[in-house]
Amino acid sequence: MGKTSKKLAVGLSVILLVSSITAGMAFTQEKITLVFRQYDPEGLIGGLWGALKEFERLHPNITVEHETLTWRDGFDVFTREIIAGTGPDTLQVAYVWTRDLGRMGGLEPLSSYIKRDWSQEKIDDFKHWEIGVYKDIIYGVPWTTDCMGMVIREDLFEDAGQVPPETYVELLTTAMKLSRDKDGDGVIDQWGMGLAGGFMWFHVAVSTWCHGLEIVEQDPKTGEWSAGIDNLAGKNLMRYWNDFIRFGASPEGIVSIMNWNDPQLLDGFKFGDYAMIWCWPWWYLALREESPDLPMKAVRAPGQVNRYTMTGGRELAVNKNSKHKEEAWELLKFLTGEEVFTTLGYPHYPPQDSIIKNLKFPLSDRIFAEQTLTGRTYIHEIRSPASVNELWAGTNRVYSGLLSGVKTLDESHKAWVDAINKAIQRGLE
């Protein structure tokens, strides 16, 4: 081959190489649209949409469309999308959903992405990694953490000469003393405790743990799982919650309240129908913003043998069906960054120690933030064969039957044990 031919060959090769590279670059600069899904109403997401805009600014080839569903529908809708091969690219999931969605094959395994892009120090900064793990694979990254806290009306407590309860025994007796007929017409119009009688799961789970029991337990010798409340202590716990209605600490009407954010509870608290409610921090903040002069205070949840409240939160995950997994992962990483919680104004508590320490909480919110860090997650229930969604559906159904008198205490206890054992059995099938 002559020198000219060689030069020609080299020149052509270089041209080909440069063309391929630029073609590749043009391909990666192709406009991508990601879909991001979350479940909180507009009033509770602060600067989240602004954060997405900031992500778009940093990634000019990516447009992010956002969609909002309700928490109650989120899991069901996504499971249908898994089957249909559709769904959002990056999605928010509840702590208790990640494992179930992972084992259904709906989420992209993230272990390799995390290992590739994040240092060990950054990984260790997150709390609650274990929540999103199934068979040693990570399917979700913790995004926010929160707890259910107790909120009281200071003025009603003062009128009644009561102090915030420290134990579950005090919770019931204090609530009984706070129930009053204020206008003397023979009908109680101020109740001690507001509860979602149709959704008792959160209360039941937390009080179970605080009484030294477990909803599900594993035999250390045989490894078999079963209902941990199949005993007298479990039955007494049911009796305890039933006593709120029996002894007039809560009205009968709570049985028809199906959601913790039901206006009957939140507005009822605002109008003085209830002296105490339990709520999530964002509802507490919403109440405070709506009624800044309302004499209310967040207090530590009571304990008994133990003193916990329930720590839950949101995770971020990538849809297995996503056609842009790398870009979806980029969005996920961005949303877990400090900037989103600080300057961009996403109002929830991050699960990273390094970020939460730099956030300034008003004094009244600090109780929520502190309890979030010391609370207990559902990791024990998540690790059992039963789905947490099923445990809570069964528990809610059984307690609503008990509180309304449809079933006796014995019948309700048996039904509760059966529901938990069935959920375990289904998970093992």
Added chain:
Amino acid sequence: MINKRMPYWLILPAILFIMICFFLPAVYNIFLSFTRFYIFRLQEGPQFSGFKNYAELIRDSVFPTCLYNTFFRLTIVTVGIRLLLGLTIALLFNASVLKRLRIMGVARTLLLIPWLTPQVVSVVIWKWLYHETYGAVNIILVNLGLLARPIPFFSRVSTVWIAVDTILIWRELPFVVIVLLAGLQSIPEQLYEASKIDGANKIKQFFYITLPQLGSVLSIAVLLTTLWTFNNFVYVWLSTEGGPGNYTHVLASYIFEVAFRLYEWGYASTLGTVMAGMMAVFALLYLKFVGKRSLFL
């Protein structure tokens, strides 16, 4: 020359649509009823289990409650009340007094308001109307002295079905009224005139002319309202989610719970198949014994 196959070609798109959207899913649902298909084993797909689901249905302690609630408390009670009330209102609308007072237009508009209200909104409105503290129903009843103290209608087993049925009847009554009114207005006036000459009073006219003439319309109204009520989900689920306990669970709400709260799609399909079978049997028997006589009179 007429192409004899043309009509079949013309209805082919509709048949394809029915096959794809109704028939095939129904067949798949029947297939799933013979499988164990737990959502968390999605990747394994449905596992054939023979008649295990049907055996489980027989042992299911919630199913009889749902059956009773669906047949009696939801369907028979509300269909009966709607027919009686609907016929009464339709007769009133058809009477000359409203025409003389020139308020037919207003009356018809007021009648349609519930029908125009979305079912979800109807439930929300009535839940607040029945609220123990702020609900108008309790306030009115207490102020009238009919109640000593407010009642939590949706929390008590003695009142929850009254509350649920009220919502359903309020929302669905206009359909029955409109159908029966149309039937009444199609009855030839000459029949009434002839009966008057024969000495028939209003009551005899009602039983010997109005009711028989309304036969076909009534039979369609009964069939449709029964089927729509039997498989109704919205009113029960949105107002009580089948509670308190399982007290207001009906077949439709129980199927939803089994499928989307307990994630047992196989068993949910079994319940759905059985429910569809019941409706099909009812429709066939109804048309055979009642519909035929009324429709082809």
